[in-house]
Amino acid sequence: MDITPNTETGGLVQVVIHSIGTLHPDALDLINRHDGLYYNVGDGRFRNPHADPRMRELTGLDEPVRDHVLKTPGVMPEVEKIAESAKAILFSYANRRRKVVHVTVACKGGRHRSVAIAESVAEYLRTDEIGVEIEHHHVQRPVVQK
Template identity: 45%
Template sequence: MVQVVIESTALTSGAVPPNGLYFSVDGVASHVASSGGTGLDAEVRERVLDAAGAMRLVERIAESARSVLVGYANERRRLVRVTVACRDGMRQSVAVAEAVGQYLRTGGVDVEVDHRVLVGS
């Protein structure tokens, strides 16, 4: 049973953050923002996650989700939603969302990762 849903998306001015945890990672690896490809591409993902502080941010997002998950009293209704956003929703947020998902899976959490912007591309 899925316990955590992570969604990558683009920052939209005036947008109301969705329910759940919301993290803006815009600027984590700004040198990657204008490059081609997406955060699903190994080269792009590596460049994002090698940026200073990126893996520490991945760990903090994952541990925030885990803390909320553990805090639920009713195990049958546990679902934590995490949104990770960057300027275009294609590189930084995608790479970080995938890394957070992998981090949580390694700890035994059932995770689903979706990429709102990439769905139509």
């Protein structure tokens, strides 16, 4: 896939981050469609805002949820690992201007952890002037009842 214009910055998109919820029927299709890096942050290692009724209906785009997720022990090293892995692949291409790296960040519902972590990874990459776009595939879907 060729690099496309980044609508946010006017620069080139070099990394596309997809946040998804693995409990949605189209999750597997999204994972297969976006060949690239895959990280499951809904595997029980990190606190789930879904467990708190005050945050359940919010998303990782809302400050209380974002703070809750990013202050969970182990999350920031995971953010750094994801971003550095994307950079390693991006910089390994012989012609950086011809490839886009896709990164999928998944949790169970695709509204809380994956969204907050995807946003944080994007911020990390943008500090290195890497063009990033984010696609939150399930953030607006109803809360998954577990």
